[in-house]
Amino acid sequence: MSTLEEHIDIGAPLETAWDCLHRAEIYPRFLKGVRDARSEGERRAHLDVDAGGRAQEFEVEIVDREMENVMTWQTTSGPDLAGTFSLLPIDREHTRLQARFEYDPGTIKETFGGPQGFAQAVAIERGVRSDLQQFKELVEAQGKAK
Template sequence: MSTLELHVDIDVPIDTAWEKIHQVENYPRFVQGVRGARTEAGGRAHLEVEAKGGARAVEAEVSDRGERVMEWLSVGAPELTGSFSLEPIDQNHTRIQARLEYDPDTVRDAFGGPRGFAQTNAIERLVRGDLEHFKEYVERR
């Protein structure tokens, strides 16, 4: 398993960021490759993602852990685990950290993409881009 941790500082209060990260239905606005998303009963999220030129459904269990930590775990393949941790910088600024645990080969098999080290770099660029898009999305509102 590989672990990726990245963060971005955003110019909104922590309560605003916390509310927005929980609005799964808006993920297509800032998560690349997500075509549709919705919350479901029992703390689950359903995502329609682009995969190998088509669409693939991904189900995840989502839960809040501790102070301002949202964790998720994919249900079925590919096995992905992650979290979003929010920390106040000051009254009007928040740091959001994304943590992702994954197997690069499994991700490649499920969604396509390059092999080996190039896959790891592609995932890092994707997550970094998604954090930047989240920042833009939240700050516009």
């Protein structure tokens, strides 16, 4: 299993970022390849994903550790993927999002296509950074709208 860890600072309160993480319907706005997403109860989400040019559906189980501002997720169908989002308050108006993504490189290649080896790791890193930047922009816009 490989692990990727990234973080980004967001110009919005922790509560705004936490709320956005838990609204599955906005996932397509910041997660590349997610075409549609919906919550299915408090602890599950359904994602329609464009994976390597093929439409796939993933079920995701979500577990919150609210007192720690941590959200973990794990696919329960589709490829075996997992991750953690941790929110850390910097001050009242700024939050750090730490993301951890766990994956098997062979599963990623099989599911999404693309390069192997080091090139694959670089592509995944670039994709996660882009998704985090999109999330930052979305959360900051939500914070300004309030």
